[in-house]
Amino acid sequence: MEGNTLTIEQDFTNTANAIDSFTRDFVEIYKQLLMRDDKKASGNLVNSIKQLDIEFKGNNMSGVISLANYWKYVEYGRRAGKFPPPDKILKWIEIKPVLPRPINGIKPTNKQMAFLISRKIARKGIKPGNQFEEALNITWNKHKNNISNAISADLDSLIDIILFKNI
Numbered sequence: 362m363e364g365n366t367l368t369i370e371q372d373f374t375n376t377a378n379a380i381d382s383f384t385r386d387f388v389e390i391y392k393q394l395l396m397r398d399d400k401k402a403s404g405n406l407v408n409s410i411k412q413l414d415i416e417f418k419g420n421n422m423s424g425v426i427s428l429a430n431y432w433k434y435v436e437y438g439r440r441a442g443k444f445p446p447p448d449k450i451l452k453w454i455e456i457k458p459v460l461p462r463p464i465n466g467i468k469p470t471n472k473q474m475a476f477l478i479s480r481k482i483a484r485k486g487i488k489p490g491n492q493f494e495e496a497l498n499i500t501w502n503k504h505k506n507n508i509s510n511a512i513s514a515d516l517d518s519l520i521d522i523i524l525f526k527n528i
Contacts, residue, residue: 372515377415379511383504384413384424391496395435398490403456405429438489444479451475 392407401407411427431449439445453459454471459478461469469477 373417373512375511375514376508377417379504379508380415380422383500383508384415386504387496387500388412388426390499391493394492394496395490398492400435400490400492402453406432406435432493434487435490436493439482439487441482441484441486444483447475447479450479450482454478 388410392410395401395407406429409427409429409432413424413426415422415424451471454474459471459474461474
């Protein structure tokens with residue numbers, strides 16, 4: 362019929378709540394895994410993790426997680442090749458703290474330790490930690506049924522609205 366339109370408004374509260382629960386749980390699990398694997402020298406990475414902000418725009422859903430910018434090196438590691446920034450290594454040594462062992466009876470300074478650690482990273486790289494991926498897998502396995510049920514409930518409600526509006 363020309364000129365007739367059907368306007369349907371349906372919120373997806375169940376889906377939004379299920380995703381919100383997923384993201385809150387993910388952040389906590391990710392933090393726990395970083396702590397478990399001793400990836401908390403200054404606590405900056407763990408403290409920088411903020412819950413994902415989920416946005417629904419039209420047909421799209423997007424999420425952004427806030428993290429310290431070096432998280433990718435903790436997660437994916439670092440290939441051998443270049444020296445890392447010495448000031449960052451020196452800061453890490455001071456925060457961690459790294460307790461140097463004497464070399465030939467001489468205890469190295471923090472600056473010398475930074476050089477030695479940087480050289481080792483340049484030669485061998487850093488192994489990936491994979492805590493982000495592990496947290497994502499744990500959280501998904503824990504929440505996938507809840508998310509699926511929430512989506513189903515919201516779609517059922519939408520179908521009911523369509524059917525009743527067409528009567």
